[in-house]
Amino acid sequence: MQLENIDLTKLSVSPANMRNAKKPPDISDILPSVRVRGVLVPLLVRPNGSADTFEIVAGRRRYHAATTVAEEGGSDGPLPCAILEEGDDAAALEASLIENLVRENPDEVTQWEQFTQLVKKGRKAAEIADTFGMDEKTVGRILALGNLLPPIRKAYGREEIDAATVRHLTLASKAQQKSWLALFKDEEAYAPRGGQLKAWLFGGASISVSAAIFDMADFKGQTISDLFAEDGYFADADQFWEAQTAAIEAKKAEYLENGWSDVQIIPQDSYFQTWDHEKTTKRKGGRVYIDVSAKGEVTFHEGYLTAKEARARETGQTSGATEKPVRPEITGPMTEYINLHRHAAVRCELAASPYVALRVMVAHAICGSPLWNVKVQEQRSRKEAVTESIETSVAEARFDESRRAVLAVLGFDADEPTVTLGHETRNGMSGLLLRLLDVPDSVVMEILGVVMAETLAAGSDLVEILGVHLDVEMADYWTADAAFFDLVRDREVLTALLTDVGGASIAAANASEKTKTVKGIISDHLTGENGREKQENWLPRWMAFPPSAYTERGGVGTVSAAERAKWMMEDDESSEPEPLDAAETAPEKDEEERIAA
Structure with a gap:
């Protein structure tokens, strides 16, 4: 030079x-x-x-x-x-x-244009990375923008689309991109973004390939490669769970062959509580707990006994018998079905009780992360039938009315699926705050009720506390549907349900019938068809507030959560602080009338 x-x-x-x-x-x-x-x-x-x-x-x-x-x-x-x-x-x-x-x-689009020209002229990604001091993965991410349709790439270059949305669009097919682009260009439509886009493209929550404990070389299903993350994720969650469950069972058998006295698999709706277990050796009767999360992750806890068992052994009170693991009363999908329906009912009531929502939101703000990372509770399941059951429920229909009213007040698109994180105003949070400053306090309280309801976690202790506090009557929101009956497969539980609706004599007379027949009889009692006495407003025990179980086997997530909530409420009542003056806490009369309206 x-x-x-x-x-x-x-x-x-x-x-x-x-x-x-x-x-x-x-x-x-x-x-x-x-x-x-x-x-x-x-x-x-x-x-x-x-x-x-x-x-x-x-x-x-x-x-x-x-x-x-x-x-x-x-x-x-x-x-x-x-x-x-x-x-x-x-x-x-x-x-x-x-x-x-x-x-x-x-910007990344400009870099992509230049990197693409370099590739056409013979440069490899590794050579480009060395030249510009980047790692090869970063170069790969930039080159992945070539998977986008040109209009999407240009919109990203103009910062009309955020990076998280582009990341998911690079994994979509051209047909999916065209469908999304049509929504993006349509001022009357809503184009999903970020995490919502991922669910829109691939059907619900994704499971990372890193969660698999089976050999991926033997996996017959499809995985989606993600250049923006360390690994990809499974395209079909059901195929993943089939392979993962088989691998878990194989691992359990391996532990038993290696001399462990017992191996217990903890279902997705429960957690391994280290505080309630004590570490011990295999020789002293320690068992293995296999903890399975809803995200597919599996953790192996080797050499533990429950604290109660450990204390009994220390005092010589053990009978020498090992607790036999029992089958949960309800399955994981049924737990999800129950959680989502009860959550839908509670959030519908919570949206109409803004002063309760205010207190729940304050608790979230105090106990959450310093930046209060907000996420919306998705009203969907891995099973399409469960998702449809929630979407068509009375609770969802009523809550949708509240949500649309809030969207209208805020000037948002009426078809936004959520108020929370569902709309990016022209001036962001500052613009939204200016809008909120112009509306009455009573209306802000209504908005708060909907937002808190949208971000309330399904299956949590809070749902149990609020369900009792708000006197939620699940019979007002739920009736047995096809999705419910499809998820009940345990004969003992089916017999208990038939006893509930038809009485002990009818249950005993049909004890040996096929499960399909028993389900039909239960359905007839609920509709009054085929000469059966109709049962009005029937609820399975799991659905009620507070819930209860049909068997002693356990495994009902709502019951466990309700017991924890009951314990906390009893403890709270014993140390209840002095109440504030009624005049300080009561809403203004006209505000009460506004909310009631």
Whole structure:
């Protein structure tokens, strides 16, 4: 590379220049200094075929500034230039990109355009990464933008689409991208973004490939590769769980073969509580607990006894018998069905009780993270039938009315699926705050009720506390449907349900019938068909507030949560603080009437 002063008339902008475009660049920030001192930093140029003309690889803005000064009647003298070797387009592209990266970080779309040209000219991703001081994965992420339709890529370059949304769109098919783009362009439609887009594209919550404890080489299902994360995730959750469950059972058998006295699998709706267990050895009767999370992650806790068992052993009161693991009363999908329906009913009542919602929200603010990371409780399940059951429920229909009223007050799109995180106002949070400052306190309380209801976690102790406090009558919100009956597969439980609706004699008479027949009899009692006595407003025990079980086997998540909530409420009543003066806590009369309306 050599330095020379080259006349303006012998310079032109190279097609390899990453800033090359028909539209002249913005030079307002550098033009004043060029007028006074000229161009001080050399342009990167290379011969363009003739003996005395050159094309600019980097320095397009300096060149245009110098040209403008010359047109104004100022200096038209030569410009300082660093001359590259002739002919290597890839090297010229790299030189242009390196200089621009140093001076001003180009957006990812601009980097993609340049990296794509380098790939076409023979550069590999690893070579590009070495040249620009990036890791190969970062280069791969930028090149992945090539999977996007051009209109989406341009919108991302204009910052109309956020990075999280683009990340998921790079994994979508062209047909899916076209469908999403149509929603994005339609001012009357809602285009899902971020995590909602991922669920829209791939059908619900995703499970990471890293969660698998089975050999991925033997997995027959599909996985989605994600260049933006450490690994991919499973396209079909049901296929994953089939393989994961088989691997868990195989691991359990392996533990038993290796001499462990007992291995217990903790279902998705429960957790291994270390505080309620004590570490011990295999020789002293320690068992293995396999903890399975809803995200598919599996944790193995080796060598533990319950605290009660450990104390009994210490005092010599053990009978020597090992507790036999029992089958949970209800399955994981049924637990999810119950949790979502009870959650839907509670949040419907909570949205109509803003003063309770205020207290729940304050508790969230105090006990949450310092930045209060807000997430919306998705009203969906891995099973399509459960999702449909929730979407068509009375609770969801009533809550949707409250949500639409709030969307209208805030000036949001009436078809937004949620108020929380569902709409990006023109001026962000500041614009939303200005809107809220203009509405009455009573209306803000109604908005608060809906937002708190949307962010209330299903299956949590809070649902149990609120269900009791708000006197939620599940019979007002739920009736048995096909999804419910499909999830009941345990004969003992079915017999108990039939006893509930038809009486002990009918249950005993049909004890040996097929489960399909028993379900039909239960359904007849609920509808009054086929000569059966109709049972009005029937609820399975799991659904009620507070809930209870049909067997002693356990495994009913709502019952466990209710017992914890009851314990906390009893403890809270024993140490209840002095109440504030009624005048301090009571809402204004007109505010009560506004909320009631």
